[in-house]
Amino acid sequence: MPVLTTYAYRDSFVFRLDPRVKIAWLGVMLLLSITTSSPALLAGYLLVILLAAAGAGVPFVHLWPTARAMLSVAAVIVFIQLFLHPGPHPLLQVGGIRLYREGFPIGLEVALRIYCIVLASLLTFIWMDPTALTLLLLKTGLNYRYAMLVGLSLRTFPLLERELGKIYDSQQARGMELRGTLRKLVRLLPVMMPFVLRALRRANEIAVSMELRGFGYRKERTWQRSIALGSWDRIVLTGLAVVTVAYAGLRLTQPRWFV
Incomplete structure (x- = not known):
């Protein structure tokens, strides 16, 4: 979990x-x-x-x-x-x-x-809801380009954690002893390089997909929903x-x- x-x-x-x-x-x-x-x-x-x-x-x-x-x-x-x-x-x-x-x-x-x-x-x-949090930040006057980052991070961090878990499993399958919290901390360095590369690749994929959808083309953008008390x-x-x-x-x- x-x-x-x-x-x-x-x-x-x-x-x-x-x-x-x-x-x-x-x-x-x-x-x-x-x-x-x-x-x-x-x-x-x-x-x-x-x-x-x-x-x-x-x-x-x-x-x-x-x-x-x-x-x-x-x-x-x-x-x-x-x-x-x-x-x-x-x-x-x-x-x-x-x-x-x-x-x-x-x-x-x-x-x-x-x-x-x-x-x-x-x-x-x-x-x-990350989208609701983005709309809340927009109500404070924050530019939507930066407001979207907060909601995007809430969705991305759990995915990166899963990527880290997959890397630990693959390294353990190659014979690296990673059972226990202390061993995971000691073996963190050989795990971080593939994790950073995967994180950069995922960030690049997100950036390309958002650019292809025209994100940031206009100064203002519309939303399909709104929040109200x-x-x-x-x-x-x-x-x-x-x-x-x-x-x-x-x-x-x-x-x-x-x-």
Whole structure:
């Protein structure tokens, strides 16, 4: 299962929302995750993200590859915090390295925050139609040549990841040992050259096909669809605004709840 999951429409309430609502939801989740220090609340935010994915019809298997890849990062973060925060309660000593219990809550906090940020961002882009995102950027006044790049990148990055997986499989078939994350990192150099060549070839194919279709010939271009805020979009935006204001009020009046 690829780590970068591309957009795949599902007939659910969340997928039908305007892209501005999805961006606002991501902004609220990032605000909550960055400004909260309580591991319990961060775990609650993570649960909200998983419930939002389930409510939108996104299977957990689409999030699991990224979550699994982050496990090693989270373990390293917790280990570093156990080492960097000495206290009166030593947890473990290996040679001259002593780990302290006082660093565990801090490491857990950082790991949960990273999980919330990464999974919320990934889920938002799973929900986000690249064409709708392009139309949203056009509404900000961005030139359509540059707005198209964002939507095109959302479609291309998962394809490049699949290309990288094919290269790993072909190199492994030739006898190169690539099982395990550490071995893949060590053998990254002989894999990168064919990957870069394939990426350049794909970019050239896309550029030629767009040029043959007359992309960029005129300063303005028309679109087959448009985006507009509906009644449900406004309701959800209002709810997100209420949550943000309530959180800011509680953060100012009860700061201990978030520490």
